[in-house]
Amino acid sequence: MAKRRAVGNLMALAVLSALVQQPMHPYQMASVLKEHGKDRNMKIKWGSLYTVVQNLEKHGLVEATDTVRQGARPERTVYTITEAGRAELVDWVRELISTPEPEQSRFTAGLSVMAVLSPGEAAELLAQRLTVLERELADKRAALTEAAREVPRLFLVEEEYELAVAGAETAFVRGLLGELTSGEFPGLADWQAFSETGKVPPELAELMERGLHPQ
Helix, strand or coil: CCCCCCCCCHHHHHHHHHHCCCCECHHHHHHHHHHCCHHHHCCCCHHHHHHHHHHHHHCCCEEEEEEECCCCCCCEEEEEECHHHHHHHHHHHHHHHHCCCCCCCHHHHHHHCHHHCCHHHHHHHHHHHHHHHHHHHHHHHHHHHHHCCCCCHHHCHHHHHHHHHHHHHHHHHHHHHHHHHHCCCCCHHHHHHHHHHCCCCHHHHHHHHHCCCCC
């Protein structure tokens, strides 16, 4: 189970990961995080960056150590990660790597109520999704191959994981679509009947009353 942290959103994790490299002011943090593609790896709300930095400072995880000025621009406060911040960063990464957490997916939500569609429409929509997934998968493979020529693998493992997840989803959608179009999907006739009449077949109604999912 995930720990309750003083500053628990992933923007804080991103900030700490940037400051462990060197002291920075918030504008520089944003530039470094964008350059490293952290906004692709975690949900980041750039508008909350200054608030997150202030919260990290409040809890002693970072500290203001300097101010800098460039030309006529306002002074910018430079922050440094503290020892407590380093310990928090390491502990947080250990948790993220070691402890699986359920992650909600819009696709999973859609699949859970797919029965409101007809089998034919579901197949059409899955075919649309598959086209997009296959194109994105090819792009990810090409990008990873290109990056691997210059970037050490240590800094590409998250891209490898995303590629593996994308490959698994593509394979799942392809298989499900194949079952629907071939007629091999179990209970397809009942599903079609429900779509046409709006009445739940007795076998499905019994399952729904008992609960479809194991406890």
